[in-house]
Amino acid sequence: MPAGDSDLDEFFVHGVSDGLPVVPPTRARVSRAVHASGRDAGELIAEVPPNYGRATVEKIAVNAVMAGCRPEYLPVVIAAVEAICDPAFDLHGVSATTNAPTPLVVINGPVRSKLDINCGAGVFGPGWRANATIGRAVRLVCVNLGGARPGVVSMSTFAHPGRYTYCIGEHEEVSPWPSLAVEHGFALEDSTVALLAADSPITVYDQRSRTAPDVLATIARSLGVVENHKMTHWGDTLVVLGPEHARTIGDEGWDKPRIRRFLWERLQRPVYELVPGRDGGDGLPEHVLRKFPRPETDTTLIPKFREPDNLKIVVAGGTAGRFSAVIAGWTFARGSRLVMRKIATL
C-alpha cells in the first residue's frame, strides 16, 4: 500500500479501518511491535474465522499499530487473537450473526499495572491508551483478517459501541475474591486475557441494599432480562460487580460459588410464564414446549442460565458508587463460550 498525500484517507478507501483514522503501519512501527513480542514475524498464531486469514505475528502487529497500540501491548493482542480463534469462541458465528456481540477483553494479572490498563473509574470508557487500543486492535483483526466487514460478512442488525473497542482490567486489588484468572486455574503471577462474545453492559443501579441477598436480588433482575425476559438456557455471561457492591457481598463471607448459586436459583421461571404469547410473543422454543403436555399451567422451573458456572464474576470499576453491570454473552446452543489465554510475557 503506497503512502500518498492523503495517507489517512487511503485506509478508508481500502476498507481496512473501523471508521476512525488509523496510525499508518510503517515498516518501522510494525518492526518495533514485532520485536517487543519476542517472536518471529512470520510465526502463525491462528487463522481468523470466518475468512480464515492468516494471523501471523506481523499481521497482528500491523493491525495493532493501526489501532494505536504501543509495541509492548502486542503480547496481549496476540493472546486475545489466540482466544477468539479457539473453536470454543465460535468467531465465525460471532462475526456473522444478526445479534450484536463483539469480543470483550478482560485482563488479569501483573500486566495490568505494567501496561497501565484501567481497572477502576470509568473502566468501560475512554481515557486509557491500553484499554482503547488493545480492544481496537482485536476489532481490526476481526475485520482485516477475519473478513468481518459490516453489511458484507458481519450482518449484525445493531452491533454496539463496544465494536470500536472493548477492553477492561479486573480490579483485583479491591476484590474480596480470587480473580477470574485464579478461579480458572492460572497462577497469581500469570497475566491472562479472557475473551467473551459480549453484548453491551447493562448498568445495575442499587444504592440502598446493604446485604448480600439484597444486592444480588437486584442484579438477578437485570440478568433476568438479558436477550429478552423469556430467554432460557443461556450460557456464559459476565457479572461485573462494582467495588462497593463487592464489598457488601464479601463482608458477609459470601464466596463466588455461593453468589453464582444464589443468582442461578433466582433466575428460574415456571414453564407457564415462558409460553409464547403470554407477556410477549417470544418464549420457549417448540422443541422444549413439546415436552410439556399443558405448558399453560405447568410449574416446572426452567433456568435462565444452563449452569451456575455460566455466570462469570469479575470486580471492576471505581471505588465510589453502588453499581454493577451485567454483560450477556452470545451463547445459543453450542455457541460461544468464554475463552482464556495466558499472556506470554518477556
Add this chain to the structure above:
Amino acid sequence: MSDDYLDPTDSVAVPRKTAPRPASLDGKVITLLDISKAKGDHLLDRLEALLRERARPKSIVRKRKPTFARPAPDDLRHEIVGATDVLVEGLAD
C-alpha cells in the same frame, strides 16, 4: 527505510465466488438445508412443495445443521457436495 505501509489484510484469503446457476432444475438433485433456526422447516416445507409443483427435479433431499450458530460440520458438507446439484440453505425465524 521505505515509507510504504504494510498490508493489514491477508492477501492469500480470496473472496469466494458464487457457484454457476443451472438453467433448469429438471432432473437435478436439490438439497434443502435447514440451518436449525426456528420455523426453518416451515419455510423449506413450502419451498419443497413449490419446487415439486413448478419443476421436475430428480429428487429433493432434506438436511439439517446441528446449530445455526456454527458452520455446517465437515462431514455434512462433504455429504452434500458429493450428492447434490443444487443447494438451498434455509433460514426463517
